[in-house]
Amino acid sequence: MNKSMANMTSVMSALHVPHLTPLETTPRHFRHRQTPTGIRTIDTWIPGPGDRALFASIHLPSDAAVRGAVVICPPLAKEHISAYRGLRQLAQELAEHGFLALRFDYAGQGDSSGCQDDPLAVAQWQASVAAAVAYARRAGIESIAVTGLRAGALIAAAAVDTLGDLRAMVLWDPVISGRSYVRELTSLYRVSVDDDPHHDDCTSIVGGVLDSAAVKDLSGLDLSTFDPGSSTKVLAAIRPEFAASPRTVRMLERSGAERMFVERQNQFVSPSSFVLSVPTHDIKRISSWVSRQFGEDKTFVDPEITSAAHVSTTDDGEEIWETLERRSTGSLFAISTASRTTTSHAATAVFHSTANEHRIGPARLWVESARTLAAHGIRSVRFDRMGTGDSGTVLTDENTPIVSPEARRNVLDLIDTLDVPPSRRMHIGMCSGAWMGAYVASQRGARSVVLLNIVNWSINNRRPPVKKAHVDAMESDVANRIFVVARTIRNAGRRAQRYVPYPVWLGLGFLGLVNAPESMLRTLTRRGTQTAVSLAPEDEAWFEANRGRQGVTRLSSSKNPPHVLFSGSGDHNLFHRSSRERVGRLIVASALDAFGDRRRAVSKHDKEGIGA
Structure with missing residues (x-):
């Protein structure tokens, strides 16, 4: 048993399900939001490892009759921010297929309670996956699948022994080697941000910070050795350029995964600018695959909903609460x-x-x-x-x-x-x-x-x-030529602006022209x-x-x-x-x-x- 699994076991032994008393009683109709497609979205806190409250969103058919549940494990740091809307669309699609889809934030990540630089962060993330699966089971659902995107696939696979029987598992653009992933994160930070001048036990990554112990635990995870068991169907939705990688091949062989190629992943999870896109076509293919792994029998569910939770405590004992x-x-x-x-x-x-x-x-x-x-x-x-x-x-x-x-x-x-x-x-x-x-x-x-x-x-x-990133996203030669002309005119104006008398300049500013x-x-x-x-x-x-x-x-x-x-x-x-x-x-x-x-x-x- 490696150190990460030992930490995971100690955290799981402390996992309990406290009753999170709402700070303010919120009417159920206020918490539920129905989309035009008839899918309900419910914002809630769910009990995580120890006393940590995890933020979660539930998507399910409006009649609350479901064929099963799908727990969606997000990426980390900047990739989570970029992929957030895509994971929401996946949850909407799964609910359309008759599932309860559960999105959540790991302990110490996103809106969940906890510290992102916790030395036991990796174990806490794995325990968070187990807590999300347990929450779905308490709602009365026996047939459960897990979908993980990028590092979410690696984390979910590492926690698989604590999740009980799973009907299916989707490894979406998975991080296969934790060690390579850490090198990628730290190199990207140095290239796109700067060197980290801190001399402490933490490592900076784009979009967050990790304790050195967590970095070591994350480096120890390896999806190429993943064995989900014979009863779990596995889909590996991978980029074509990674198909021949020895680690990918080993992962596919050991897990018995069915292979699906996905496109546009860079623009989805790691765009080069603030312009990103949601790969709807691949999301529909993934949700359809999950749907095929389940029967048509339905169960009525009534998940426990908590609108407010204790998220931290000050040094002098004052409780900090958050309300959805x-x-x-x-x-x-x-x-x-x-x-x-x-x-x-x-x-x-x-x-x-x-x-x-x-x-x-x-x-x-x-x-x-x-x-x-x-x-x-x-x-x-x-x-x-x-x-x-x-x-x-x-x-x-x-x-x-x-x-x-x-x-x-x-x-x-x-x-x-x-x-x-x-x-x-x-x-x-x-x-x-x-x-x-x-x-x-x-x-x-x-x-x-x-x-x-x-x-x-x-x-x-x-x-x-209109930025160059917007024009690039259009993938249009005409739009690009128009942008080049407009940019030339704009730059000429900027060079001339120093000659405009300041009172005139200020007046143009109030008018919104400069x-x-x-x-x-x-x-x-x-x-x-x-x-x-x-x-x-x-x-x-x-x-x-x-x-x-x-x-x-x-x-x-x-x-x-x-x-x-x-x-x-x-x-x-x-x-x-x-x-x-x-x-x-x-x-x-x-x-x-x-x-x-x-x-x-x-x-x-x-x-x-x-x-x-």
Whole structure:
């Protein structure tokens, strides 16, 4: 028995099923959401290893009569964020075939409780799979399949001996060697982010951080030795280019897996830009294969639903709870975080995610920041705008705009559902999420905003820019030629902008015709909103090119000047661990400055910049 399995056994022995008493009783009809296809989606917490609450989503036919259950095991870190909507579509497809499909986050990952840098993380992930399967069985379902994507396939296979009898198992674009996967993760971090300057027992990866003990345990997993037993049918949905790999061949032979080729996986799980796509065709093929492994007999199920759970405890014993919600006319999915003693009228921080990220933010920063703020008596709401995460139905071959008119309407509706006045609200966001936070503050007011690595400085410019990534995704020569011409004209305009008198430049910014930082900052200042801006080097260069420093200097003598902080290092996406740590301190400092003890708010070190 290797160390990972020993850790797994010790965790499983501690696995129990506590009753998670809801912090607020939520009517069942509020928690259930029916899609146009007649599929119900239910947001819930399920009991995980030890006392950890795992976030989960259940998809099932509207009559609750099912042929079986399929537990879906997600990838890790950045791949989980990229593949999130695709896994939702898989769950929708399985429910259409008559299954209860269960998606969940591993302990310490996503929205689940626990720490991502837990030394026993790998054992906790395996125990989470077992907990999800056990939850499906308690709902009255005997016939169960497990589907794992990327590292999810490796983790599920490693936990197979603890899962009981399985009807089927799908290994979707599986990670076969844990050791090779770790090398891939760490190399990708060095190439796309930077070297990790930390000298501790943790390893940075794109989208997260792992303890060195967890890295060792993950390296010890090997799917090529996987033996599911003769009663479990296995499908290996693999990329054609990996078919001849010796480890892949060995995995196929040992597991007796049926082989299916899948396409477009890079654009799905590891896109080179913020533009990603959902491979609907392959998802339908996988769900059809699973369906063929089950009979037609149905069982009525009534899964245990818990809308609120204890997710962490402060050093002084204060319990932090999170409540699953649906807010606004768009039924946006949201999670509210607060201490057990915090009221619904407490000061509230709203987190806005960027691009195709869902509510956990960059590398789980929003989750960790929300739980930290709760320890200071500040409630947080993090949510999915329409077309991301768990808001809205996943469309065929979906690709969602970053800032659509619908998203703006939905977020304004969401803010209107909060039972706190503008003076008790703050908004936190990165890139397009920062723009959305500034937009909401300009429309509804706010005590404070924290704008991280923002690039669109015009509140009135409500049409998202077309990037090269969008054009590449179109795969059209005509679109590419049009883009080249438009980019040439744009670049010429940028070269000429330095000759435009600043008052004219600012006026054009207010009209939304140019990217003048002062136009946004002055709007927020006039509304009495405390504004903190943090910029990575590439965003600082954009800020400077658009005369941002001149604008901040002009605002420095105002009653409520903005604080613009230049990090001097790090990356735009906040994948760099030092960047996230710096930003995490800024978030807490800004919240305390707005709502709490000013003496504990912003340190001299964190206020270095301009306008401070």
